[in-house]
Amino acid sequence: LGYRLVGGGGRCVLVGVPRHDQPAAIDTLPLHFDAVLTGSKGGATRPEVDIPRLARLAVVGLFRLQDLPLTMLSLDQVNDGIDAVRQGLPGRVVIDMTI
Structure with a gap:
């Protein structure tokens, strides 16, 4: 569905x-x-490098x-x-299967 949108x-x-x-x-x-369909390998991150770097920037x-636009929705939403x-609303929409 995301690809069609x-x-x-x-x-x-x-x-x-x-x-x-x-x-x-x-x-x-x-x-x-010009649409792009691509894959990710674990989000293409290096947790051992990226998490400490982001933590230092946050400190x-x-x-x-808290400034990143994010909408958390349940599956029924x-x-x-x-x-x-x-x-085309700004930010990311995350469907949380646990709520």
Whole structure:
């Protein structure tokens, strides 16, 4: 769904590992309009380097997590999250399966 919603010049990042016996089929048309479909390897982070670096920045006030726009929604609010993405609202929408 995220891939279908991404506009020209937008990026959709695949996370998680799909079943090896169920290959994905995608519509390639968005790729011809500068949409990007890419994968991530563990978020492409180096936790042993990145977490201490971000913690140091937070301590001196240069990285303020509370200022990052984030909307946490429960699974039954997933349609609200999709609407927010479609409207281009700022920040990230996270569906928390535990709430």
